[in-house]
Amino acid sequence: MPNDIEIRSFRFDTPEGAIEDLRRRIAAVRWPTRELVNDRSQGVQLETIQEVARYWATDHDWRAFETKLNALPQFMTTIDGVDIHFIHVRSKHENALPLIMTHGWPGSVAELLGVVEPLTDPTRHGGTAEDAFHLVLPSLPGYGFSGEPTELGWENGRIASAWAELMSRLGYTRYVAQGGDVGAAVTDAMGRIGPEGLLGIHVNLLAGAIGIKDMLPASTEEERASHVKLDAFTMDGFGYFLEQSTRPQTIGYALTDSPVALAAWMLDHDTDSYHKISSAFVEGKPVGGLTQDSILDNITLYWMTGTGASAARWYWEFGRFLAQAHASGQPPPPVKVPVGFSVFPGELWAAPRSWVETVYPGVAYFNEVDRGGHFAAWEEPELFTTEMRAAFGPIRNS
Structure with a gap:
C-alpha cells in the first residue's frame, strides 16, 4: 500500500550467523600496499x-x-510506499516541544543517540523542564532499517513531505526540525515547503553553499578562509560525493560485499572527522562521542542492513535535483519559517554569518561554538543540546 498509516513496533535481532559471516569477511580481507605519502591525500x-x-x-x-537500540522505542510505518523506521522518545515533561532530527551520510540514527537523553530529560543535563523536547529520529529512506525506494524521485522534497506526514501521524500539530549533512538538505526542504505545524528549523551545515559558490561573499578574511575550505572540499574532498552522485550502483557492489571496503569508504569523508576517528583507533584517543565502539556501531549498522548502495543513491537523486535546479535558472522558494544555524569549527566549511544570511535572509539564530565538527551531535552531544535549546527557545511560546 502506498500509505499504511499503521505505526508498528520494531526491534532488530541479528542472526548469530550474520555476525560470524562479518568476522570471516574481515579476516579474509586482501590488503593493498601502503600509501606512498605520509598523510591522507591518497585516501x-x-x-x-x-x-x-x-x-x-x-x-x-x-x-x-x-541492546542499546532495542531499549529505545522504535517503530515502523509506511509512507509513500516506503517503510520508514524511526525512534520516538517522548519526554516526561508534557509541554515538551516535538523535534524531528535527520541524520546524514555516512551516519545513521546511531550518530544521534548521544543527544536523546539530554534533549528529552533536560533536568538531568543542566537544563529545566522548559528545555524539553519530544524526539523523533527517522532513518532516511534506503538507510539503516528503513526500506529502500524502488522508484526514482526520493530527493529532499519528497523526504521532507514524508517527515511532515510522519509528524502528523504521531499527532504533533506544532513541531521543529533539525539536520546536518543530508539531514540539513532535508530540513532545508522542510523549511521551504513549510508544512502545517512546522514552527522552525535548525541546520549545522550550509548545504546550499555548494551550488552558489560564486555568489557567496569573499571580502573579509573569514569569508576568504571559508572559500578556501569549500574549494578544498569540491576539489580534493569530493571523491565520495562525485562517485555516489554519478555511480552509486558501481561503488555499491564493494560496499555490500566487503566490510573493510565499507569501513574505508565511510571513513574517507572529511579531514577533521577522519583525523579524529584515526586517533581513536591508532592512538586510543577518542574525541568526544567518536569512540571506537560508536564508530563501528554505525558502520556495522550499514553492514547488517546491506544499505551501502541504497544509501549512496540519495546523492544521485541530489545531483539530479541540483542539475535540474541549475537548468531552470529559478531560485529556490524562500524558507517559510524561522531558521537557526550553529557553526562548528571542524565542519566541511565553517560558514560565516554573511554566507548563512545569503542562503537564509533574516536568520533568526546564529552562533559559532568553540569545538566540534561535521558530526556535531555525535561528537559533542552536550554542546549540541545547548544549541538546540538556544535556537528553539524563542519558538516554544510563539
Whole structure:
C-alpha cells in the first residue's frame, strides 16, 4: 500500500550467523600496499584501516549496541510506499516541544543517540523542564532499517513531505526540525515547503553553499578562509560525493560485499572527522562521542542492513535535483519559517554569518561554538543540546 498509516513496533535481532559471516569477511580481507605519502591525500591510510579491522573483528560488541537500540522505542510505518523506521522518545515533561532530527551520510540514527537523553530529560543535563523536547529520529529512506525506494524521485522534497506526514501521524500539530549533512538538505526542504505545524528549523551545515559558490561573499578574511575550505572540499574532498552522485550502483557492489571496503569508504569523508576517528583507533584517543565502539556501531549498522548502495543513491537523486535546479535558472522558494544555524569549527566549511544570511535572509539564530565538527551531535552531544535549546527557545511560546 502506498500509505499504511499503521505505526508498528520494531526491534532488530541479528542472526548469530550474520555476525560470524562479518568476522570471516574481515579476516579474509586482501590488503593493498601502503600509501606512498605520509598523510591522507591518497585516501584512508593503511595503518588506520588495519586497526579498525582488528578492533572490529576482535573487540567490538555489536550485541551491546543492538541492546542499546532495542531499549529505545522504535517503530515502523509506511509512507509513500516506503517503510520508514524511526525512534520516538517522548519526554516526561508534557509541554515538551516535538523535534524531528535527520541524520546524514555516512551516519545513521546511531550518530544521534548521544543527544536523546539530554534533549528529552533536560533536568538531568543542566537544563529545566522548559528545555524539553519530544524526539523523533527517522532513518532516511534506503538507510539503516528503513526500506529502500524502488522508484526514482526520493530527493529532499519528497523526504521532507514524508517527515511532515510522519509528524502528523504521531499527532504533533506544532513541531521543529533539525539536520546536518543530508539531514540539513532535508530540513532545508522542510523549511521551504513549510508544512502545517512546522514552527522552525535548525541546520549545522550550509548545504546550499555548494551550488552558489560564486555568489557567496569573499571580502573579509573569514569569508576568504571559508572559500578556501569549500574549494578544498569540491576539489580534493569530493571523491565520495562525485562517485555516489554519478555511480552509486558501481561503488555499491564493494560496499555490500566487503566490510573493510565499507569501513574505508565511510571513513574517507572529511579531514577533521577522519583525523579524529584515526586517533581513536591508532592512538586510543577518542574525541568526544567518536569512540571506537560508536564508530563501528554505525558502520556495522550499514553492514547488517546491506544499505551501502541504497544509501549512496540519495546523492544521485541530489545531483539530479541540483542539475535540474541549475537548468531552470529559478531560485529556490524562500524558507517559510524561522531558521537557526550553529557553526562548528571542524565542519566541511565553517560558514560565516554573511554566507548563512545569503542562503537564509533574516536568520533568526546564529552562533559559532568553540569545538566540534561535521558530526556535531555525535561528537559533542552536550554542546549540541545547548544549541538546540538556544535556537528553539524563542519558538516554544510563539
